[in-house]
Amino acid sequence: MDIENTVQEIMNSKKYRHLCYDTIKRVAEEESLKHKNHKEVIKAAKNKLHQIYSAFLVQYDTKMLFECIEKIKQGQPLENMCQQILSMHVSTSERLGVYDKLYKRIFSVTGQPSSIIDFACGLNPFSFPWMGLNAINYYAYDIDELLISAINEFFEAVGLEPKTAVQDVVLNTPGVYADVAFVFKFLPTIERQKLSYLDFLLRINAAFIIVSFPCTSIGGKNKGMSENYSRRMEDCLAGVFDILSCFTEGNEKFYIIKRG
Secondary structure (H helix, E strand, C coil), X not given: CCHHXXXXXXXXXXXXXXXXXXXXXXXXXXXXXXXXXXXXXXXHHHHHHHHHHHHHCCCCCHHHHHHHHHHHHCCCCHHHHHHHXXXXXXXXXXXXXXXXXXXXXXXXXXXXXXXXXXXXXXXXXXXXXXXXXXXXXXXXXXXXXXXXXXXXXXXXXXXXXXXXXXXXXXXXXXXXXXXXXXXXXXXXXXXXXXXXXHHHHHCCCEEEEEEXXXXXXXXXXXXXHHHHHHHHHHHHHCCCEEEEEEEEECCEEEEEEEEC
């Protein structure tokens, strides 16, 4: 089966045209091993991409996003514009009321970082005003080309050097060093792809890693998610990473970990 043709066919669809090529190729190759019929591979690949789509690709209003960034450039209040941007997606919207407290809590353990790496970042870089940091190296990775373009513009507007990339961090985990790495609500996505939490975490080159996962579903149902994820997380980390802090803010549980 011609994988390249399969990838191009998927990328020709409106939903996936801004998606990272490597992600589409990886998923297409995986599904081609399970299905012989071309149409079945396309269907299965799109289904798999949809499963990771909500975690990787934010459901934002592209026009409004760039309008907010333009208003930042024009001198409108930074926090007001960033609040509008962060409210465009469930995960960052849920953190709006706790971002200030969250970062104070994280940095009280890690110290104030001079570098951050944000994996599968989504809109999270737009929470920068609540970090209480000045000039830092902020590396942000996502598989959405439009989003990365927007983050680059935002970083330039707030005086940060754009250090971003459209990248499938599962396939190609960046080796750049950072004082702190954010892995917010990403491990459930790794799990859905039947990949190893531990393998991914071991590839991260950071002094401290902050991992989070949701305590309830998008619909607000508990389903024992916090207990289940906590158990799997702690089993995964045992003997390899030290858990420096574990706490809940809003609808999210956070672990601050460090290599043992």
